[in-house]
Amino acid sequence: MYKRILVATDGSPLSDKAVASGLSLAALCGASIVALKVVPRYPRSYFEGSAPLNRDEVKQVEQRWSESALKELNTVKQQGSDQGVSVKCVVAKSELIAESIIATATKNNCDLIVMASHGRKGIKRVLLGSETQHVLTHSEIPVLVLR
Template sequence: MFKHILVPTDGSQLSQEAVMRAITFAKETGARITFFYAKPEYPVAFYGEGALIDPTTPEKFAQMAEQQAKEILDACTKLAAAEGVECATRSKTSDIPYEAIIEAADAAGCDLIFMASHGRRGLGALLLGSETQKVLTHSKIPVLVYR
């Protein structure tokens, strides 16, 4: 059935639970996994006519984002290895995570995206929507949502 699964993660508790379930699913179906982390872009905040200056340089911010991605993806890799599931990792800098997730799945040749149902609720969900919802509505690849 499914042979290559993309598992996006952001390191949150819900995301980590989805990672564990995806590993079990992959082991049961004989699939391999590509774990994916969308690194944030350097934030620039504008106020009135000027920009608020962040003391962190873009280079330092990118370095910190890369380190965070490495830590999160390494943890996923260790969990998969412990269960004997073949895996790889990818990350990409993007402020539009749902697009980065779909692009990563296409680029890796995945036939399923397995992701958590992120818990944005209320007005925030109405105004912003969740990344999971956006992946569901834009992906041509099947999406399995873990709750």
């Protein structure tokens, strides 16, 4: 059925449930997993809300964010190993989360995207956005949304 499944995580408890479901589905299908965490780039100007840091300090901050993301993804990799599922870890650096999810799924020839939805409605959805909704409406790859 599925051969390669992208599982997007943000480290939240809800996202952890989606990861567990994605791993279980992959184990049932004999599929491999591409585990993705998108980390932002550090803001570069006052208009973007950043504090004045020099270039080396910015690199250190971004490196810490990437290392933290890789640590989370290695936990997913270990969970996959426990279930006999091969997991490839990918850290993407971008402010465009939904686009990064779709691009990574396309690049890795994934045939399913699994992600969580926080189910925000009303003003919260307007203010906080919906990356899941964006992926659903723009992806040509099927998307499994878990709540």
